[in-house]
Amino acid sequence: MPSITGTAAYLNSVPDVLKTVNDSDIASYRFKVSPNGGQRNITSIKLTFSVRVDTGGTDEAYVIDDLEISEVKSQQTLDTEAPTVPSNLTLAGKTDTSVNLSWTASTDNVGVTRYDIYRDGLIVDNVSGVNTTYTVVGLSPNTTYHYSVKARDAAGNLSAASNEVAVTTDPSVGGLPEPLGDRDIGNVKPAGSASYNPVTGRIKVQGSGSDIFGTEDAFHYVYQPWTGNGQVVARVYGMENGVTWTKAGVMIRASMSEQSPNVMMALTPAGGAYFQDRLQAGGASTSTAGTQAGPPYWVKLVRKDNVISAYDSSDGINWTLIKKEVVTLPETVYFGLAVTSHNTGKLASAEFDQVSIGEVPPAESTNSPFPGTIESRKQWLWDKTKTMSEMGLQLNIVQYVAQIVDGQNVAGNLQKIDKMFQAYDAEQYKTVSKMYAYLMVGNQFNSTMIDHVKAYFSQYAYAKLPQTENLRMSNYTAGYLVGQSFPDLQDLNGKSGAVLKSENRANIEEMLSAGVRYGWAEYESPEYTFMTYFCLNALYQYTDEPDFKQKLKMAMDVMWFEWANDWIDGTFISTSNRAKGDSVSASDLTWRGADHTALSWMYFGGNRAQEGIGETDALVPSAYRPYLEYLGMVLYRGMNYTPPEMAIRIGQSGDKSYTSRKTNLQNSSGRNLKTYRQAFVKPTWGLATEVTYNRVDNWQPLVYINC
Incomplete structure (x- = not known):
């Protein structure tokens, strides 16, 4: 251990006077730190020490020796043996939107902790190691899927895949256009249903349930799995047997769980159109009022990356934005039509037409006319x-x-x-x-x-x-x-x-x-x-x-x-004699320089098109x-x-030309002031640098002539 004998230092007992100290004057401590509980998945360790000088002038010193970083070995033998392969994977039952699977249990030298369920080569879910059955829900009717199962133990060892089972779901019970399926979600009594009338082109959805709101939902859902950006559009043609807060509309949902995150643009018999959301599983729901209108009326949800936009419309052409917000959802979600009676024990029904689930149509160019008039x-x-x-x-x-x-x-x-x-x-x-x-x-x-x-x-x-x-x-x-x-x-x-x-x-x-x-x-x-x-x-x-x-x-x-x-x-050149003037940084999200000079641009034009006026995220x-x-x-x-x-x-x-000085400005109190600081707004709107200008009012003679 290094020695500090003979070192000059300040002591608490005699402040402001340097004393010679020896090793015995410094207390010794031994610490044992086990990052992450001693687990092996530590890739780096950073130890930080500080020296503080207090207001009394007394120094504190640290001497660090015998620093060791080592892996604490488990007393148990490392498990590297994978479970045996699950066998005899079979189809135990199916409907138009669900599949029941069963298999023979795997064995392991320590124990199987879970089974991973694979569909078409991708893991979709898992069940506890004590279970040997699994029910898949949220499928599309008359669609073929391929399933396999793998076993996993506590050490993370994974077995090979079981035999593969190919399953084709039944056709839709209600004759819904493929690939639409339907099911009840949450605690609903009586059961809901959905049917399609090819003559009118309408989908009739019957649903019970207490509500779609709060921390969990109860309703009937007509859905289609969807991956990535997209939109769901429908006209709520009519509603029957409803109460004040019966809801019928379009929905985007993360899963078939009753507590799933979701967004919905709905129509109600008394309240008109409403947007609502639940941003976290089991979290609270919030709502935003839309247009006060009854059926027939159009509703639409658009997903673009992690932004959801909700609209309503009287004609399906001119849309009113009700809400735009950031919503974190998985890549694959469920787009569809939802109906809740908001009246436990009773069914309410709604008819939808003009239903469309698909890609977001390419937006028409929002660029301004350039050069234009x-x-x-x-x-x-x-x-x-x-x-x-x-x-x-x-x-x-x-x-x-x-x-x-x-x-x-x-x-x-x-x-x-x-x-x-x-x-x-x-x-x-x-x-x-x-x-x-x-x-x-x-x-x-x-x-x-x-x-x-x-x-x-x-x-x-x-x-x-x-x-x-x-x-x-x-x-x-x-x-x-x-x-x-x-x-x-x-x-x-x-x-x-x-x-x-x-x-x-x-x-x-x-x-x-x-x-x-x-x-x-x-x-x-x-x-x-x-x-x-x-x-x-x-x-x-x-x-x-x-x-x-x-x-x-x-x-x-x-x-x-x-x-x-x-x-x-x-x-545009302007003064910056205010803190909230035009010299701002790109990180100031309240700034939209193109907006603030749009009226000038309309009459004067410019050397480029302005694309973002009136919009912001x-x-x-x-x-x-x-x-x-x-x-x-x-x-x-x-x-x-x-x-x-x-x-x-x-x-x-x-x-x-700006070569002289402008001095006849006023401040907020109406007093004249001399200002030389100017902000020259760059062509990338919203960014500015401050420079010093000396300019005359070369417009002033023209102003006087005009007056």
């Missing part, structure tokens, strides 16, 4: 508005509004908008989006919806706020339009009508004056700029005061000249950022503001 890019963005999605979250109100405007799923979308008006929003810009919804499609609201609209807008106080410019503008805009649209509605401050309208107009005009005279400052962050423009557009479109409308036009014109100046052939709440799903409301063909022609020409020009 202003009109073709505008139409593309409008179409994106109607089909956008957020992973695992409720869609923004603009999709529902856009579909109503185009006559798609009007009744269902009105129901969803009504539900959204019954929820409070902490973000001011969402009150503006709901005002847009009312002003654009409110003529289709019934009296109950109008009551919900008024109750929603009465929850806020529309007065001066010490917040960022875009949020102040949102609050003032909502207050002005509430005062104009609902003269008798009082806000939380007890103000209404003309008072509410005039006070918020004054607040808005103060901001307009600052923006026109000094530049939009913080608005030059594309995210904030658009949200301000979003408000100005609503005011310009719906105000009944011509002089106010002219001031709004001037402010919007100025903003367009700023955008035109900052746009260089598909890239980022699992983040949409409240974190005002994503440009709201862009659709500005694009609506009924809006009549048009950017200055000169601004469009400047934006389309790619030969701008």
Whole structure:
């Protein structure tokens, strides 16, 4: 053992004074560590030691010797002998969807612990070593399978395969189209059934059971095994003998166990369409409401890798996304049709037609028109508005509004908008989006919806706020339009009508004056700029005061000249004087740079196609950022503001120069500031580097001419 005799060290007894220490001053310890209980499957070992210096100045030292890593040998003799081969594998029975197997037990010098069941050369399950029978379920009717069995002992020794048995399942009892099979899952009484009518092309499913929900299910299932990506589509044609929560719909299921993970898009007699899931075996179930509709109605589930998307539709052509989420399922699952009566001891029935299980059709190109025109890019963005999605979250109100405007799923979308008006929003810009919804499609609201609209807008106080410019503008805009649209509605401050309208107009005009005279400052962050423009557009479109409308036009014109100046052939230059500005990393999942400049791109074009506007797989709440799903409301063909022609020409020009200094910006408190830090957004949207720019407002003379 190495000696430390004669070493200088600090001792607890005499702090701050070096003393000579000897071996006897250091306590000795012996440790024995058996990683993984001494098992042999350890491939590496890492031992870590640390030396701590405490606040009193006393050192601690370690001396390590006789370090040994060795394998602890078992006192028992290593077992290398495999069990004997299982013999006499035979078919004990079969149905259209199940097979019963039996075999003669294997022997082993220690003991057989389990039997592995193989189908068509691949292991599919196992049973305890005391069992010599096995029932296979979830098979397809009139299909041939090949089975064999191998024995395994505790040491992992595996026998050779038994004899192989070829089994052809019976034809479907109910005459279901091959390869569909059906069976009851869980505790069901009476037994369910399924049948096919070739004349009508409908599948009738009868099922009992307490529910498909909670931690386990009880229902009747018509299914097809499916491997990899795919989709299941069906129209629920009709339902009979149901109760409020009888469920009929399409399902993707991991196994035939009653506690299996699964996803389902179902129709109920009273609640309309619902998506539900169980993400873990025996775990809790959750649900998301879809469209309030009854049969006949379409439902669809799409699996793409580990993402499940659930849809409903009134016509099987225009689909509404109800939920998109990550679900971990095995590679091979069961796609099918499920019915539960939700009424133990009673059968309910549902008829399905237009049933399709198969590959996901190739998606039409989502690329933007390139180079395209202003009109073709505008139409593309409008179409994106109607089909956008957020992973695992409720869609923004603009999709529902856009579909109503185009006559798609009007009744269902009105129901969803009504539900959204019954929820409070902490973000001011969402009150503006709901005002847009009312002003654009409110003529289709019934009296109950109008009551919900008024109750929603009465929850806020529309007065001066010490917040960022875009949020102040949102609050003032909502207050002005509430005062104009609902003269008798009082806000939380007890103000209404003309008072509410005039006070918020004054607040808005103060901001307009600052923006026109000094530049939009913080608005030059594309995210904030658009949200301000979003408000100005609503005011310009719906105000009944011509002089106010002219001031709004001037402010919007100025903003367009700023955008035109900052746009260089598909890239955008903006300030980064805020922490939440445009200088961000690719790991910031709340950032979607292409969205925030989509309006500029629509008019100015660029040197490439933008493919992902309005879409994300980022699992983040949409409240974190005002994503440009709201862009659709500005694009609506009924809006009549048009950017200055000169601004469009400047934006389309790619030969701008940035060589001087811009100093007339404001901060969030409205104070002028000098800023030199700029973010130059790379063509790979969402990535940025910070550089220092000195530039003049070379757009400013044009702005003054325009004014």
